[in-house]
Amino acid sequence: MPKIRFILSKQPDPALEEAAMIKRLKEFYTDLQDKRQISDGIPQEERAAYNELWHYPQNELPKALEMRIRRWAQKIHRHHLQEVEPTRLSREDRAMxxxxRDGADIFDLRSAHHIDEIAAGLHVEFPWISEATTHVWRSLHHNLKAGMPGARFAPILLDGPPGIGKSAWARRLAQLLGTPDMIVDATSENASFGLVGSQRGWSNAGPGRLVSLMLMRQVANPLVIIDEIEKSGTPMSDKGRSFSLPNALLPLLDDLTASRWTCPYFQNQFDMSFINWVFTSNSQWGLPEPLLSRLRVVSVPSPTQEQINDLVLREAAKRQLSPLITAAITTALAGAFEVGHQINIRTVKRMLDSGLDQQDRPILH
Incomplete structure (x- = not known):
């Protein structure tokens, strides 16, 4: 799996800490003395007699040598800190x-055939979202042909009625790509803090979910699903500052700014340009134009009766439902379509779960 440089700001190296340098210099001195003794041709059985003259345990070096080693270590550490950016991070933050430090993994595409298999799988399971599948398929092929690393596609917004499988499509896409995924419910997480983090000095300061996921999994191209983005709202602070989720996302959706994005909490620059974004909405009304201009908007229709029937047959086979119960579900759905009802995926799943409960119910004697 290839790696990219994820943290762009130079980090303090633990190996160049003062205590670590003192330990290494002492070890170097001891090893050097051993080599000098061997080069002097002293027989091994006679070396012990000379140890008292020049060889000391690491914690019992002469005082003058101890002071010299400490000064060297401090000088090396001081020069190293001049090369890194100022930081107020705690030990726990630096550990994160x-x-x-040496980069983050990016889930890659094996071949053009691999991309075709991903698209084919999505087309079979979600035929009514074919336009979005085609968009991802073309983006992946374009990046592969251009030699760009990682499975990456342009940000997309799935706009359509509720309950038609928009979020399920995105989660299934993440599974087929093999990348970690994260779902952000804009209804409950309508402020920017939860996703991108908050600056130090605030009482609730901390890293956002996005950076935390990438650091924990050490992956640079997760798939992030922002669910029902139109319901995010615009939270305000007591001082009148806006913490809108769409506004916080704008720099992350543009390659130029995302490639050198500064985390509010860590105050370090990260390369966030490999993240895959899928937004869902039930309506575009109220969404800011700067956000829409960065997204490929796809209008997702409700599934047709034929597509619903195919879904029922696939899911019934997975649940090992009897042909009798499967036929009863398809008949009930056909009656609903005839009277003009719009059937969504949630309704179908409830009917399938109910059918499974009926099938597993013990026979009463």
């Missing part, structure tokens, strides 16, 4: 960053 340590795992990505």
């Amino acid at each position: 960053l340590e795992g990505c």
Whole structure:
């Protein structure tokens, strides 16, 4: 799995801490003395007699040598700190960053055939979301042909009625790509704090869910699902500052700014340009134009009766439902379509679960 440089700001190196440098210099001195003794041709059985003259345990070096080693260590550590950016991070915060010091993994595409298999799987399971599947398929092929690393596609907004499988499509896409996914419910997490974090000095200061996920999994291209973005709202602070989720997302959706995004909490720059974004909405009304201009908007229709029937047959087979119960569900759905009802995926899942309960119910004697 390839890696990219994820943390762009240079981090303090634990190996160049003063205590670590003192230990290494003492070990170097001891090893050097051993090599000098061997080069002097002293037989091994006679070396012990000379140890008292020049060889000391690491914690019992002469005082003058101890002071010289400490000064060297302090000088090396001081020069190192001049090369890194100023930081007020705690030991725990630095430990979080340590795992990505040498880069973060990116889930890659095996071949053009692999992309075709992903698209084919989505088309079979979600035929009514074919336009979004085609968009992802084309984006992945374009990036693969251009030699760009990682499974990455342009941000997309799925706009359509509730309960038609928009979020399920996004989660299934993450499974097929093999990348970690994260769902943000904009209805309950309508402020920017939860996703991108908050600055130090606030009582609830902390890293956001997005950076925390990437640091914990050490992955640079997760798939992030922002569910029902139109319901995010605009939370305000007591001082009148806005913490809108759409506004906080704007720099993360533009390649130029996302490639050098500064985390409010860590105050370090990260390369967030490999993240895959899927937004869902039930209506575009009220969404800010700067956000819409960064997204490929796809209008998702409700599934047709034929597509619903195919879904019922697939899910019934997974649940091992009897043909009798499956036929009863399809008949009931056909009657609902005839009288003009719009059937969504949630209704179908409830009917299938109810059918499974009926099938597993013990026979009463």
